[in-house]
Amino acid sequence: MAKKHHLSAVVNGEPVEFLCEARQSLLEVLRDVLHLTGAKEGCNNGNCGACTVLLDGLPVNSCLVLAVEADGCRITTVEGLADATHLHPLQQCFLEDAALQCGVCTPGFLVAAKALLDKNPNPSEQEIRFELANNLCRCTGYDKIVRAVQHAAARLREART
Amino acid sequence: MTASAKPAASSSAPQYKVLGTRPIRHDGTDKVTGRAIYAADLHLPGMAYGRVIRSPHAHARIRSIDFSAALALPGVLAVTSAADMPDLKNKFADLGEGRVNLAHLGANCLAQGKVLYRGHAVAAVAAVSPHVAEEAAKLVRIEYEPLPAVTWVLDAMKPNAPLLHDDVFTESMGQLSDKPSNVSRHIHFEQGDVQRGFAQADVVIEREYRTASVHQGYIEPHACTALWNQDGHVTIWTATQGSFSCRQQVAELLELPVSRVTVVPCEIGGGFGGKIPIYLEPVAVLLSRKCGRPVKLTMTRSDVFEGTGPTPGSFVRVKLGATRDGKLVAGEAWLAYDAGAFPGGMIGPGCMCVFSCYEIPHARVDGYDVCLNKPKTAAYRAPGATQAAFACESVIDELAERLNIDPIEFRLKNAAKEGTRRVDGPVYPRIGLVEVLEAARASEHWNTPLAGPWRGRGVAAGYWFNIGLKSSASASVNADGTVTLVEGSTDIGGTRTSVAMQLAETLGIAAEDVRPQVADTDSVGYTDVTGGSRVTFATGLAAYQVGLDIRRQMAERAALLWECDPALVRFEDGVFRTDGRSITFKELAAKLHATGGPVVGRAAVDPEGPTHGFGAHIVDVEVDPDTGKVTILRYTAVQDAGKAVHPSYVEGQMQGGTVQGIGWALNEEYWFDDRGQMRNASFLDYRMPTALDVPMIETIIVEVPNPDHPYGVRGVGETPIVPPPAALANAIYRATGVRLRELPMSPPRVWAALAAAGKSS
Numbered sequence: 001m002a003k004k005h006h007l008s009a010v011v012n013g014e015p016v017e018f019l020c021e022a023r024q025s026l027l028e029v030l031r032d033v034l035h036l037t038g039a040k041e042g043c044n045n046g047n048c049g050a051c052t053v054l055l056d057g058l059p060v061n062s063c064l065v066l067a068v069e070a071d072g073c074r075i076t077t078v079e080g081l082a083d084a085t086h087l088h089p090l091q092q093c094f095l096e097d098a099a100l101q102c103g104v105c106t107p108g109f110l111v112a113a114k115a116l117l118d119k120n121p122n123p124s125e126q127e128i129r130f131e132l133a134n135n136l137c138r139c140t141g142y143d144k145i146v147r148a149v150q151h152a153a154a155r156l157r158e159a160r161t
Numbered sequence: 162m163t164a165s166a167k168p169a170a171s172s173s174a175p176q177y178k179v180l181g182t183r184p185i186r187h188d189g190t191d192k193v194t195g196r197a198i199y200a201a202d203l204h205l206p207g208m209a210y211g212r213v214i215r216s217p218h219a220h221a222r223i224r225s226i227d228f229s230a231a232l233a234l235p236g237v238l239a240v241t242s243a244a245d246m247p248d249l250k251n252k253f254a255d256l257g258e259g260r261v262n263l264a265h266l267g268a269n270c271l272a273q274g275k276v277l278y279r280g281h282a283v284a285a286v287a288a289v290s291p292h293v294a295e296e297a298a299k300l301v302r303i304e305y306e307p308l309p310a311v312t313w314v315l316d317a318m319k320p321n322a323p324l325l326h327d328d329v330f331t332e333s334m335g336q337l338s339d340k341p342s343n344v345s346r347h348i349h350f351e352q353g354d355v356q357r358g359f360a361q362a363d364v365v366i367e368r369e370y371r372t373a374s375v376h377q378g379y380i381e382p383h384a385c386t387a388l389w390n391q392d393g394h395v396t397i398w399t400a401t402q403g404s405f406s407c408r409q410q411v412a413e414l415l416e417l418p419v420s421r422v423t424v425v426p427c428e429i430g431g432g433f434g435g436k437i438p439i440y441l442e443p444v445a446v447l448l449s450r451k452c453g454r455p456v457k458l459t460m461t462r463s464d465v466f467e468g469t470g471p472t473p474g475s476f477v478r479v480k481l482g483a484t485r486d487g488k489l490v491a492g493e494a495w496l497a498y499d500a501g502a503f504p505g506g507m508i509g510p511g512c513m514c515v516f517s518c519y520e521i522p523h524a525r526v527d528g529y530d531v532c533l534n535k536p537k538t539a540a541y542r543a544p545g546a547t548q549a550a551f552a553c554e555s556v557i558d559e560l561a562e563r564l565n566i567d568p569i570e571f572r573l574k575n576a577a578k579e580g581t582r583r584v585d586g587p588v589y590p591r592i593g594l595v596e597v598l599e600a601a602r603a604s605e606h607w608n609t610p611l612a613g614p615w616r617g618r619g620v621a622a623g624y625w626f627n628i629g630l631k632s633s634a635s636a637s638v639n640a641d642g643t644v645t646l647v648e649g650s651t652d653i654g655g656t657r658t659s660v661a662m663q664l665a666e667t668l669g670i671a672a673e674d675v676r677p678q679v680a681d682t683d684s685v686g687y688t689d690v691t692g693g694s695r696v697t698f699a700t701g702l703a704a705y706q707v708g709l710d711i712r713r714q715m716a717e718r719a720a721l722l723w724e725c726d727p728a729l730v731r732f733e734d735g736v737f738r739t740d741g742r743s744i745t746f747k748e749l750a751a752k753l754h755a756t757g758g759p760v761v762g763r764a765a766v767d768p769e770g771p772t773h774g775f776g777a778h779i780v781d782v783e784v785d786p787d788t789g790k791v792t793i794l795r796y797t798a799v800q801d802a803g804k805a806v807h808p809s810y811v812e813g814q815m816q817g818g819t820v821q822g823i824g825w826a827l828n829e830e831y832w833f834d835d836r837g838q839m840r841n842a843s844f845l846d847y848r849m850p851t852a853l854d855v856p857m858i859e860t861i862i863v864e865v866p867n868p869d870h871p872y873g874v875r876g877v878g879e880t881p882i883v884p885p886p887a888a889l890a891n892a893i894y895r896a897t898g899v900r901l902r903e904l905p906m907s908p909p910r911v912w913a914a915l916a917a918a919g920k921s922s
């Protein structure tokens with residue numbers, strides 16, 4: 001068996017160290033080594049977005065990133081969106097607006113939507129659709145997801161003023 | 162925006178406190194924080210990882226399987242193949258959907274003697290890590306003798322077609338053919354006198370339609386973990402639409418008593434019918450038995466495409482005749498649906514649904530179930546209805562145009578209603594198609610003119626039966642006045658909440674005061690699959706009866722407190738009353754220990770259904786003549802929900818089903834080469850709609866209460882996938898003057914059709 005690499009990263013604000021094989025993807029390490037199973041595997045080849053996480057603030061398909069590439073990076077997964085007592089406004093709006101059915105795509109959408117709102121606090125419907133086109137949802141038809149993102153954007157803007 | 166149409170009889174419509182509101186779903190927080198455990202998320206101590214080895218051929222004889230090199234790899238724990246399965250020749254079982262040939266079911270999980278499609282599971286290995294399992298899988302040497310393959314339904318029906326099974330014969334009118342055939346079944350329905358009917362017609366239109374296989378496309382690949390414990394008990398954690406049907410299928414295949422198998426349903430990442438059959442479960446059980454550890458099996462996305470149920474590819478011919486004043490008088494349909502590799506596809510419902518929206522006095526339907534070299538088809542949302550509606554609703558549109566009648570008006574003139582006899586026999590009770598069509602006609606969308614070149618508006622209706630079947634539930638009253646509900650229906654899209662709301666309504670408490678749990682097969686009574694749009698209807702009915710049971714017991718407790726006859730205790734608005742005295746549900750709940758102990762309500766139901774779901778869709782498109790791309794400008798879905806328990810989730814079902822129907826209509830298809838190999842088994846090449854491909858989906862919920870449910874609930878999940886392909890084909894025609902009769906209406910096909918008509922640039 002190949003020798004394992006010793007890596008360190010900051011995952012959801014906490015410094016972590018872990019061992020991984022060179023061939024393991026970041027998604028695998030998050031799920032199987034760190035037991036953060038919020039990010040999902042829908043395709044393992046970059047086409048569904050269910051595995052989306054933030055790598056140094058930017059959204060990536062974690063199935064397409066080798067874990068060794070994440071050495072020294074800041075990683076945010078869906079588990080890192082809420083604080084101890086409050087859901088993130090995106091999470092809250094997804095619930096209020098019924099933006100999930102089976103929920104398996106939801107972690108990826110939440111993380112991708114967070115990346116979008118971090119750089120654009122007031123996106124148009126078209127911008128939301130464009131930015132979230134990397135994420136597949138088979139249940140909702142996207143309508144309620146787009147509305148929930150608009151809703152969360154408005155709430156975040158309100159909170160800022 | 163959503164606009165609920167007025168209920169049919171608004172003055173007498175019952176007033177509800179909980180039904181019709183939009184509480185936050187009970188399992189929501191776990192699903193937005195990543196805490197919910199889906200099947201692939203499960204991690205057990207000592208867990209081994211399996212890998213299934215699949216056929217590279219569409220049709221071949223298996224000469225030999227040699228595991229020696231795989232077993233020599235360090236870290237490999239067990240191997241298995243069909244040799245480890247009991248011999249199930251000629252064993253049949255009733256799995257709730259009619260008799261199933263267990264030999265076929267088993268051979269689909271692990272091939273017996275022959276592989277029948279590319280992706281067919283042949284063998285499996287278990288190892289200490291997924292990567293070792295993957296390496297070991299490559300070391301299993303399987304020798305095949307390739308055979309000719311067939312992947313189009315009409316080709317497979319030809320007498321000289323490659324034969325898949327030597328034990329499948331054509332069953333027609335109770336007779337079996339004398340020679341084996343790929344055609345496993347011929348269905349025939351007839352009413353009236355078709356010849357006489359067509360003789361009365363002033364206009365007759367007959368057309369042929371073809372559809373490609375499409376996949377359910379759930380985002381979560383199949384996954385399960387099985388443990389064969391040292392005491393012989395088997396536990397399976399899995400992504401299934403039906404834990405009890407999974408339990409029964411595994412038990413039958415492995416010849417175990419059902420009591421030796423426990424199925425724990427995990428959260429499930431979409432199913433749409435495709436997670437009713439079992440695939441991985443018996444294989445994981447066999448591997449676990451050999452290595453004495455829990456074994457997890459997961460599919461890759463290409464495994465999902467190549468090894469699990471697509472929906473049938475189909476050929477449908479529809480002929481309809483109408484009088485000059487717009488009355489349908491006769492209809493004839495001929496349908497051939499592929500069943501995939503094993504008999505028993507979706508032809509039955511296809512035949513039942515093809516004319517289900519209309520009153521046609523003289524009609525005949527013939528349907529054929531055909532085996533060919535594709536994965537065994539599985540149900541996909543209103544299975545079989547979409548292909549049939551594509552054909553029928555396209556011909557209806559042509560007839561309306563020929564007769565110069567508005568397409569909604571034409572449908573209204575002929576709409577099925579209470580008393581209409583469907584071609585396969587049943588007579589409809591109170592149904593809501595007329596109200597749905599009227600709401601479509603009154604919609605803002607229909608009344609807003611559409612202008613501009615290459616633009617057009619289409620409309621189509623759709624129907625799905627929706628089923629009843631068996632559900633169990635129980636609930637215990639907590640001292641704080643809340644209720645814990647235990648149900649057996651796996652929750653794919655929010656049914657914990659739609660079921661809990663019906664219990665809350667019955668008990669006069671808030672939706673949030675019910676805590677619903679989906680239990681494993683040892684912890685709740687038998688419950689049929691989450692499918693057939695049945696859970697909110699049937700499990701909701703069970704929850705209602707649980708509520709009545711709790712009310713009865715609580716009334717007895719109140720009577721005990723008041724030392725009166727329980728028959729004198731009334732329950733209104735969450736309060737128990739008798740002359741001059743009252744106590745709220747919550748207050749009484751706090752006194753249960755002092756009045757005889759816990760209160761547990763229970764119910765087991767088996768309502769017949771069907772609950773008859775009708776819908777109508779309106780769509781505006783713009784067609785690009787240079788590329789053939791169809792852009793959807795506006796979409797409205799109208800549907801009768803009976804009673805929309807949680808309107809947001811009803812809208813969600815309508816929107817999600819619609820977008821799946823749009824994908825089916827415009828892009829999705831299995832591409833096979835001439836060796837029967839699927840060439841697009843990834844989400845990149847099998848292109849499902851993204852957020853950028855569709856607009857907002859407007860919804861109009863119509864409520865014509867179902868007389869067979871205390872709250873009037875009808876199933877809603879499946880109907881919305883039925884109208885989109887026909888609605889889009891009709892819209893494309895209005896935009897271009899060209900009728901498309903083959904799915905998908907992808908850009909190359911639309912462009913070619915325009916070019917053939919001299920219309921593309």
Ligand code: FES
Pocket residue numbers: 040041042043044045046047048049050051052061062063064
């Ligand atoms: S699992 Fe990474 S994009 Fe699908």
Ligand code: FES
Pocket residue numbers: 099100101102103104105106136137138139140380430431
């Ligand atoms: S909610 Fe099921 S895939 Fe999006």
